[in-house]
Amino acid sequence: MPPFTKGSSRVPTPAYHQSTIIPGRSSCQQRRVVSTAPIQHIQDLSGPEQRLLNKLYEGLIGGQRASLAESITLVETQHPRKKELAQVLLQRVLAYRKEQESRNGGKPVAFRVGLSGPPGAGKSSFIEVVGKMLTARGHKVSVLAVDPSSCTTGGSLLGDKTRMTELSRDMNAFIRPSPASGTLGGVTRTTNEAVVLCEGAGYDIVLVETVGVGQSEFAVADMVDMFVLLIPPAGGDELQGIKRGIIERADLVVVTKSDGDLVVPARRIQTEYTSALKLLRRQSKSWNPKVVRASSYTSEGIPEVWAKMESYRDAMLASGELQGRRRAQQKVWMWSLIQENVLQHFQNHPSVRDSLPHLEERVTKGAISPGLAADLLLKAFSSS
C-alpha cells in the first residue's frame, strides 16, 4: 500500500474544502458482475416483524402522523436488528416515492428547504409563520431539525414544539426535534432518512432547521434543494456568529425582524449582503442568490419570501439543476458515511492506537514530518 500512486486515477482528492470526498472512479473496473441486491443480507423477517413493517408502511403512506413518528424512531434506533428493519421499511418507501415521481413526470414529490442562521435570527418564529401560511394554502409541511449538540445538552432545543405552538397543533404540519445521536454523521444520516419518510407520508414541503454548531450547516446545505440563511438586523459582533463559508452556500438570505425601528438597520444589512453576494462565485447557472427582508411579527415580506423560494424551485427544476444536485448529494452522502466509518476503523486498529498519541505529539511539536508520521501509521495499519 504505497502512500501515493503516481498518476492513479483512483486516488481520492483530500476534502480540502469540499463537503466530502467523492473519489474518482477507475476506468478499468472489469469485474462488474456481482450485483449486490440491496437488502439481501437481511435475514427473513419473522411474522411479527413483517406485521410491524406492514402496519408502519400502510400508516405512513396513508399519511398518519403517528406512523410517521414511529417510523422515524425506527430509523433513529441503535438496535442492530431494528436498524435492519428500518432499512427494509426505507426501501419500500423509496420504491413508493420513486413510483410517485415517475407518475409526476420525474419531478420530485417534495421541496426540501434548509434553514439556518445565528442564534437570535428568529428561526422558530420564521418557520412558524411560513409554515402556517403554507398549510393554509393546502400544503403539508414537515419540520426536521439537525442539532449535533443535542446529545451533550441532553435534548434538542431545535424543532421544539413549544417554540412553534401554533404550527405544532396544525394537522397538516409535522414537527420533529433533532435525534440525540452521538455524531454529526449519525444525526445527518437519520435526518436524510427522515426526509424520505416525510415525503412518503405526503409532506410536499420539508423544512430542515439547524444552528451553526460545528459543521451542521454544511451538512444541511448538502441535503436540501435550497439553502436559506436567516440574518438578524444587527451588525458587528452578532454577525460573527455566522460560520465562514456558509454565506456562499445560501440560495436566499432573509433579513429577519424587519419591522418598527429595525426596518432601517434591516435595509442596511440587505444592501451590504446584496453587494457582498455579488463578489462571491455563483453556485448555479439558473439562479442568482437574493437578499430579502421579512418580519415574522407583522408577516410583512413573508409571502414574498415564499414567492422567491418558488421561483428558485421552478428555475432549478426547469434547468434540471435541482435533479442533478440531488443525484450528487446522494453520492456525497454515501462517501461521507464510508469515510467516517473507515477512518474510525483505522483509529480503532490496535497498532494505530498504540502509536498514535506519541506520533501525533511529535508531529505537533515539529519533531517529525506529518508525511513520515502518516507513513508509519499506515504501515502499522496495513501490516497486521
Place this chain on the structure above:
Amino acid sequence: MPPFTKGSSRVPTPAYHQSTIIPGRSSCQQRRVVSTAPIQHIQDLSGPEQRLLNKLYEGLIGGQRASLAESITLVETQHPRKKELAQVLLQRVLAYRKEQESRNGGKPVAFRVGLSGPPGAGKSSFIEVVGKMLTARGHKVSVLAVDPSSCTTGGSLLGDKTRMTELSRDMNAFIRPSPASGTLGGVTRTTNEAVVLCEGAGYDIVLVETVGVGQSEFAVADMVDMFVLLIPPAGGDELQGIKRGIIERADLVVVTKSDGDLVVPARRIQTEYTSALKLLRRQSKSWNPKVVRASSYTSEGIPEVWAKMESYRDAMLASGELQGRRRAQQKVWMWSLIQENVLQHFQNHPSVRDSLPHLEERVTKGAISPGLAADLLLKAFSSS
C-alpha cells in the same frame, strides 16, 4: 464494525467544510507504551547512501542552491528506497531547524506566505517585484509552486523561471516549479517538505504560489502562515474565477495592476472587498483582513503590501496564534494523508470494487439510500 457507535468519542466528524478531518482522540488509550522511533523502519544506510545524505545535508545547511535543488528532487521521488532516504534527510533538517528555532527564542526561522489569485491577477509579476525588493533588503527568498494540473499538462507554468527573469538570476532567491505528481495530496506533501528544506537552507521568506485549480488554494492556505489573495481590477465575470470560500481564507487581499487607467476600477474593487470582508467571520483574534492596492509595473504600493505582511506576522507571533496555527496545520496534514491513503485502500479492496459501480448507480438514481449502500460496502470491506 457498526457504522455508527452512539456517543463514541472516537468517531471522526465528516469533513463537511473543514480542510481535513482531525478525529477526536480517545480518552481511554491505555496501551500507550510503544514508542515508534520515527525512522527505525529504515534499513541501515549503505556507505554511498550515507555519503550522499551527508553531502546533501552539509550543502543544504551551508546554503548551496544546488544541494537544495537536489534535496527537493529526492523528496519528490517515487522510488521507494530514495523516498526513505528523503525521510532521513528531512529528519536531520527538521532537527537542525528546531535547534535554530530554540536559539531564536522559539520563533519560526522563516515566514511562509501563500499567494493565490485568478488567472490574469498578475501573480508572477507581483512575486518578481516583491521578491526583488526583499532580497535587496537582505532577505533570502524562495518561491515554490503548487499546481496539481501540472501532471496532465506535462509541466508547470507556475514558478516558471522564464516568467520571473530577474528574480531567477538573483543569488538570494530560489525558484522551484510545481512537482509533477499525480495527486493534489502528492503535490502538497512534497511542497510541505520542500518548505522545510528551504528553511534549512537559510531562506527566511518562503512564498508558495498557486492557481485556483481544484482544491489547491485551500491546500496552500493550510500550509502557510499568511494567505494572500491577488485580485485584478476587473469586475463581473473575471471575478467568477475566484473559488468560493477562498476569500474568507485571505489574511490580505491585494488589488493588483493599480496604475494608469486602472486606478479607478482598482479603488472600486478595493472598496467592495473591504465591505465584503467585514461581513465575513474573522479567522484570527489578532488580525483583521485588509484590502490594499499595488502596481507591479510602477511598484506603487509594493512596500506598503510588505509592511502589512510584516505587521500581520508581528501581531500573530505576539499573540502566539502563528505558532498555534502551525501546530494545527501539522496535525491536519498528517490526517489528510492518512485519509487519502485509507480511502484508496478501501476502493482497491476487491469486494468493494465488485459492488461499487452497481451500488453507486443505484444510489444516484435514488433506488437505495446512501446509508444502506455505505453499510453494504463497509460490510464487504470488513468481512474479508
